[in-house]
Amino acid sequence: MGVAVKREAQRGIIMIETTGKQIRRAREKRGISQRTLADKTGFTHSAISNWERGVQEPSDRAAQGIAEFLGLDFARISKLLMLERYNRKRTRLER
Secondary structure (H helix, E strand, O other): OOOOEEEEOOOOEEEEOOHHHHHHHHHHHOOOOHHHHHHHHOOOHHHHHHHHHOOOOOOHHHHHHHHHHHOOOHHHHHHHHHHHHHHHHHHHHHO
């Protein structure tokens, strides 16, 4: 599963799916609850929820564990996390 890119034709905007949305989509596709994912990977339910909602970003270690469990490509998740971190930092600096 790669970075999901969606085009809104009427607006001409390209949206990149966030790490959290990719985790949620992969989890739901496998029929796994947030609590089960947390139990199986050693992270808290609230951490999984925060990542999926975009409140926080998983650490690289956490993202790797989640990616391995869900069968996601960690290299792509890692690149997406770097992009998200860069954008957040840039947004803070622009304020």
